[in-house]
Amino acid sequence: MKPTDFSILLTNFLTQHLAGQRNLSSNTIKAYRDVFTLLLRFCRDVRCIALERLSLTQIDAPLVEAFLDHLESERCVSVSTRNHRLAILHAFFRYVQSEVPEHLLQSQQILAIPLRKHPRPSVGYLSREYLAQVLAKPDLRTSDGRRDAVMLSVLYDTGARVQELIDLNAGDVRMDPPSQVRLTGKGRKIRAVPLMDATLELLRGYRRDNNLDRPENADRPLFQNRHGTRLTRSGVRYLLHKYVLSVQRDRPDFTQAVSPHSLRHTKGMHLLQSGVPLEIIRDFLGHVDVKTTEIYARANLEMKRKALEKVMDNTPLPKLPSWQKNRSLLDWLHSL
Numbered sequence: 001m002k003p004t005d006f007s008i009l010l011t012n013f014l015t016q017h018l019a020g021q022r023n024l025s026s027n028t029i030k031a032y033r034d035v036f037t038l039l040l041r042f043c044r045d046v047r048c049i050a051l052e053r054l055s056l057t058q059i060d061a062p063l064v065e066a067f068l069d070h071l072e073s074e075r076c077v078s079v080s081t082r083n084h085r086l087a088i089l090h091a092f093f094r095y096v097q098s099e100v101p102e103h104l105l106q107s108q109q110i111l112a113i114p115l116r117k118h119p120r121p122s123v124g125y126l127s128r129e130y131l132a133q134v135l136a137k138p139d140l141r142t143s144d145g146r147r148d149a150v151m152l153s154v155l156y157d158t159g160a161r162v163q164e165l166i167d168l169n170a171g172d173v174r175m176d177p178p179s180q181v182r183l184t185g186k187g188r189k190i191r192a193v194p195l196m197d198a199t200l201e202l203l204r205g206y207r208r209d210n211n212l213d214r215p216e217n218a219d220r221p222l223f224q225n226r227h228g229t230r231l232t233r234s235g236v237r238y239l240l241h242k243y244v245l246s247v248q249r250d251r252p253d254f255t256q257a258v259s260p261h262s263l264r265h266t267k268g269m270h271l272l273q274s275g276v277p278l279e280i281i282r283d284f285l286g287h288v289d290v291k292t293t294e295i296y297a298r299a300n301l302e303m304k305r306k307a308l309e310k311v312m313d314n315t316p317l318p319k320l321p322s323w324q325k326n327r328s329l330l331d332w333l334h335s336l
Helices: 005-021 026-045 061-074 079-099 101-111 128-135 143-158 162-166 197-209 233-250 260-273 278-285 290-313 327-335
Strands: 180-184 190-194
Touching: 005 026, 005 079, 026 061, 026 079, 061 079, 061 101, 079 101, 128 143, 128 233, 128 260, 143 162, 143 180, 143 197, 143 233, 143 260, 162 233, 162 260, 190 278, 233 260, 260 278, 260 290, 278 290
Parallel strands: none
Antiparallel strands: 180 190
């Protein structure tokens, strides 16, 4: 059977365009692939369309809207997840309109489907007190504890995404001044992030103990599991959760949910509170647009507002004269 135009476009989009032209990471490409897996299952199971006969013409705006409604009603996805699925379909049809101009109108009708508005989630970050307690939990008397202490310190100190952390190799760390870590972020963009003295000392001992300071080991993973392979995202999440639970047992008032991304947000907030400009924080964290970095400014303003409200609640207000008893002023206002 002759391949359909949709199958050819989708294959080229996933295998060539995303990796070759947009330089997206393998994890991002997998996320794109998963959305189209859901779309294909919807076409097969709900619309009863044989996938080997599915053509591009059939993927029109009404079908996409029905697919999004199906995600909400049957799979109970959140608004943000729905928007993420739609954004990926938008990316595909931007590609389609440039590859097959005869489908330009169809593509633009799908691109016109709007993302839904939803409340912005609050930035989850740790106070300096709680952060210090979490970082102090690993047992430095064991090799795993020393690894975890270095890993959590690097995760916070560099503001790295968890994928950037586990992708680090021994050769990505520069110990000589200016000491820094080379992170590979979204779109394969590389940025150098400076290291603080305390983290540098932890890294120096860790690299020496694990022979990671030798030139021949420059391509070895910086953080390895007990099998000698690279840590996974779930592995980092598990280790952090273990130490957070340990702190919460000691401090019942510490009920905050903490993820590896929380340490990234914590670094961003601490930089802002230290007076670092948003443009510098944007480059430090590897944000494409400073608008993404503005979430820390909004969270900081909200924190200050709540602090002021707390002060105002405890401050007696002076008795102000009532303008309602000033007849001449009232007459003048009514005359307006």
